[in-house]
Amino acid sequence: GAVVSQHPSWVICKSGTSVKIECRSLDFQATTMFWYRQFPKQSLMLMATSNEGSKATYEQGVEKDKFLINHASLTLSTLTVTSAHPEDSSFYICSARDVQRGLNEQFFGPGTRLTVL
C-alpha cells in the first residue's frame, strides 16, 4: 500500500515549451501532496504544498506563475512548468500524505527528470 506514481519518469523539451508532470496516489487518498525539486548531489527543496480543492501554497522564492500546481482530486496533483528554460532542468519529486495514516509520514513518487534544451 501507499504507492505514489509520477508520469512521465523523464522528459526532454525545448526551451519555451510547457511540461506537465503528474503525481498520483494509487491506493490511498491524499488531501495533501508536496512538490520537491532536487539538483544533482543536493537535497530536496520543497517547492509547494498542494491541497485538494484549494490553491497551492508556494515556498518563498518559487514563482507561482511558472510552476503551476493543480490538485483536482484526492489522488492526482499536477505540476506544470511553463515556458521552461534550461535552468529549470532538474529532478522533480512529489510526495503524498495518506490521510488515514495521519500526519507523520509522506510517501514519495519515483521522480521525474526534466531536461530543457
Add this chain to the structure above:
Amino acid sequence: AQSVAQPEDQVNVAEGNPLTVKCTYSVSGNPYLFWYVQYPNRGLQFLLKYITGDNLVKGSYGFEAEFNKSQTSFHLKKPSALVSDSALYFCAVRDTENNFNKFYFGSGTKLNVKP
C-alpha cells in the same frame, strides 16, 4: 523554524562493518524525525521515524536510529553494512508549526559500502 543537519557529505565503510550516518536537528516543540534512502534516479524510500516512545527506533533493511534529546541527534546505524546499502541517505524533520506538516530535509549523506 525546523531544520536538520547532516555533517558528512560521504561515509565510507567496508562490507560487514557497522555504519553510522549522522544527523542533528533543531526544532521548536517535539521533534518528528525521519530517515529516507534514495537510490540513483529514484524517489525516496522511508526507512524509519521517531515520533515518541523508545529512543531506539528500528526500521527497514536492518537499519535503526537513536534519538538523543540532550545531543539533539538522530544518527542512523546498522550493525553490519551491505554493498547494497550504498545510496544517498536523508534525515528529515516534520514541521509541526503549521497545518501543512511540511518536511525539511538535510543535505544528504552518500554512503559507500565497499566489498
